[in-house]
Amino acid sequence: xxxxxxxxxxxxxxxxxxxxxxxxxxxxxxxxxxxxxxxxxxxxxxxxxxxxxxxxxxxxxxxxxxxxxxxxxxxxxxxxxxxxxxxxxxxxxxxxxxxxxxxxxxxxxxxxxxxxxxxxxxxxxxxxxxxxxxxxxxxxxxxxxxxxxxxxxxxxxxxxxxxxxxxxxxxxxxxxxxxxxxxxxxxxxxxxxxxxxxxxxxxxxxxxxxxxxxxxxxxxxxxxxxxxxxxxxxxxxxxxxxxxxxxxxxxxxxxxxxxxxxxxxxxxxxxxxxxxxxxxxxxx
Amino acid sequence: xxxxxxxxxxxxxxxxxxxxxxxxxxxxxxxxxxxxxxxxxxxxxxxxxxxxxxxxxxxxxxxxxxxxxxxxxxxxxxxxxxxxxxxxxxxxxxxxxxxxxxxxxxxxxxxxxxxxxxxxxxxxxxxxxxxxxxxxxxxxxxxxxxxxxxxxxxxxxxxxxxxxxxxxxxxxxxxxxxxxxxxxxxxxxxxxxxxxxxxxxxxxxxxxxxxxxxxxxxxxxxxxxxxxxxxxxxxxxxxxxxxxxxxxxxxxxxxxxxxxxxxxxxxxxxxxxxxxxxxxxxxx
Numbered sequence: 001x002x003x004x005x006x007x008x009x010x011x012x013x014x015x016x017x018x019x020x021x022x023x024x025x026x027x028x029x030x031x032x033x034x035x036x037x038x039x040x041x042x043x044x045x046x047x048x049x050x051x052x053x054x055x056x057x058x059x060x061x062x063x064x065x066x067x068x069x070x071x072x073x074x075x076x077x078x079x080x081x082x083x084x085x086x087x088x089x090x091x092x093x094x095x096x097x098x099x100x101x102x103x104x105x106x107x108x109x110x111x112x113x114x115x116x117x118x119x120x121x122x123x124x125x126x127x128x129x130x131x132x133x134x135x136x137x138x139x140x141x142x143x144x145x146x147x148x149x150x151x152x153x154x155x156x157x158x159x160x161x162x163x164x165x166x167x168x169x170x171x172x173x174x175x176x177x178x179x180x181x182x183x184x185x186x187x188x189x190x191x192x193x194x195x196x197x198x199x200x201x202x203x204x205x206x207x208x209x210x211x212x213x214x215x216x217x218x219x220x221x222x223x224x225x226x227x228x229x230x231x232x233x234x235x236x237x238x239x240x241x242x243x244x245x246x247x248x249x250x251x252x253x254x255x256x257x258x259x260x261x262x263x264x265x266x267x268x269x270x271x272x273x274x275x276x277x278x279x280x281x282x283x284x
Numbered sequence: 285x286x287x288x289x290x291x292x293x294x295x296x297x298x299x300x301x302x303x304x305x306x307x308x309x310x311x312x313x314x315x316x317x318x319x320x321x322x323x324x325x326x327x328x329x330x331x332x333x334x335x336x337x338x339x340x341x342x343x344x345x346x347x348x349x350x351x352x353x354x355x356x357x358x359x360x361x362x363x364x365x366x367x368x369x370x371x372x373x374x375x376x377x378x379x380x381x382x383x384x385x386x387x388x389x390x391x392x393x394x395x396x397x398x399x400x401x402x403x404x405x406x407x408x409x410x411x412x413x414x415x416x417x418x419x420x421x422x423x424x425x426x427x428x429x430x431x432x433x434x435x436x437x438x439x440x441x442x443x444x445x446x447x448x449x450x451x452x453x454x455x456x457x458x459x460x461x462x463x464x465x466x467x468x469x470x471x472x473x474x475x476x477x478x479x480x481x482x483x484x485x486x487x488x489x490x491x492x493x494x495x496x497x498x499x500x501x502x503x504x505x506x507x508x509x510x511x512x513x514x515x516x517x518x519x520x521x522x523x524x525x526x527x528x529x530x531x532x533x534x535x536x537x538x539x540x541x542x543x544x545x546x547x548x549x550x551x552x553x554x555x556x557x558x559x560x561x562x563x564x565x566x567x568x
Binding site for chain 2: 212240
């Protein structure tokens, strides 16, 4: 059990600097001056850094209010690494229109960004730049670098921190079509969090291959009056049509109600793994 | 209700030619000589072509046995377009190592592909080319074009059809790490399929915001002895933590058992939409 007040030193995250994941890592570190932020080239690489003890924790995106589960994070938690969730953070996703400093913005012809960001600003782009062409890049940071390099008549869509880091100019804030866009990040560690009195738990299970097994598992949660806040099915990787379930519920795994419910549902389960109990993050 | 034997003329799909989606479109068309395959630059654009009557149907990826739900397809079915699923197809995903014709393959230094394909062949790459660098491209087709352009000491990972279309050379077949990798595609149309006696239905619902509502909905399926083959939660796009559910179950929506069960669960539902009933595809 880790002491929440002793925030870890080396924090791995999906780089480059300027990503929303870096924002979440900074929020997690809080006022801890000895934190060091280490960018990795993929979500998986940042989590593997923890597994191999190159980093103390990894901050990774888990689900988005518009796009749903982040597949890569779910797959590595479920299938690849034996890590726990020890914290969660919720970050509002804000996109900005960014250009090179002093660029001529009278006639924007090309707009660069990651396909996901382009998709999240599509209505804005159709309204404001009906004649501009969009070009996909591999990251929003790369899009800003391209805009800075090309200069006039070119723009990028990226978070405001990417503009700061590339010394580019933000010409419009909050251009995402849906302002309810938020991403939930989780902090991966070798241990989860001690009880705080207002916790959430993430639990992975597969049901015994009998009709109604999932139903009986959910019934155990309902009987114990435990609120489920999320249920996600993921491929079991056996064959198409077999699934694992990842559930978020209220409470800490050491709470008697949750501990008892888990014990009672065991006969209906084939596999059970508690991914972690951690304090609930405030939601925007 | 569409007659299955009268396969539609214009079939929209995610291009460029050589993608797995094109393979699924060709399988769907079968022997229908008057079929025309129209590539689009995104899943959404191919489905919109049907909504705007530019195409008769769209073939789109729906879920993968390793990666799970295809978010873009789920989002457009749930939030954007009023289309039905009228058919499903299951395609095994096979990756190949591809080079320019006559290229020197003695010392492969760079391997191009889409990040998803690179991820699906990672163990193969580590074993066979431990010293090669991998470079991400926006599509597997682009990776093959790059390999053909650069020639010696360069390779791409892509489906075999991409090699044929670019007149490139396949030097190894079936290099994916997990041979159980298959993708389920669905065919979107303005109507679903008439009953065949061996059907599946896809149903979208949200539960009334009362404790245990999801549990009661699943109980209605169990009481009617209807087998659920998949349950997927998707963001409701209201705020983080609110979800819609997409369920696949055995049977056609006109079967009395399913029609009755749906009628009985209505008081527990806030929203109900039948996305379609269609013949079950053989699974590999």
